[in-house]
Amino acid sequence: MKLMLHVAPGIVRKPIVSSVILETKSLINIERAKVDAVSGEIVIDVDPEKCSMVKAAFEEKGVRVVLLGNPIIKDENECIHCGACISICPTGTFHFEGSEVVADAGKCVQCGTCVTACPQRALKLVLK
Ligand code: SF4
Numbered sequence: 001m002k003l004m005l006h007v008a009p010g011i012v013r014k015p016i017v018s019s020v021i022l023e024t025k026s027l028i029n030i031e032r033a034k035v036d037a038v039s040g041e042i043v044i045d046v047d048p049e050k051c052s053m054v055k056a057a058f059e060e061k062g063v064r065v066v067l068l069g070n071p072i073i074k075d076e077n078e079c080i081h082c083g084a085c086i087s088i089c090p091t092g093t094f095h096f097e098g099s100e101v102v103a104d105a106g107k108c109v110q111c112g113t114c115v116t117a118c119p120q121r122a123l124k125l126v127l128k
């Protein structure tokens with residue numbers, strides 16, 4: 001299960017991810033991270049059974065946590081099934097089923113690459 005962590009300026013230099021791993025004894029896979037001196041945006045994947053515990057542990061440390069249940073939306077009225085999103089997505093979120101492009105939204109890490117690549121502007125990130 002994927003979680004988006006929004007790390008605020010006051011805490012971005014603390015070892016928050018490693019602290020939560022030790023505290024919760026959970027395996028946390030970092031799937032995408034954009035961290036600089038003032039803030040951070042990190043997408044992690046965790047065991048669904050430990051998700052609530054991990055989420056609570058991050059929130060206790062002041063991190064805003066968003067569950068990425070359905071991170072990307074494809075407008076079926078606009079999509080022309082050209083396949084551009086299949087080639088460009090780094091996580092394999094899209095694939096052909098027959099002549100149609102379908103999404104496995106659970107794989108998306110919200111990098112945003114497909115949104116700008118889609119010629120139809122059919123893709124949108126769900127931001128919370
Ligand atoms: S790039 Fe856009 S139009 Fe092409 S298959 Fe993907 S969503 Fe559909």
Ligand code: SF4
Pocket residue numbers: 072088089090091092093107108109110111112113114115
């Ligand atoms: S935002 Fe688009 S390209 Fe990036 S991981 Fe999600 S589906 Fe793939």
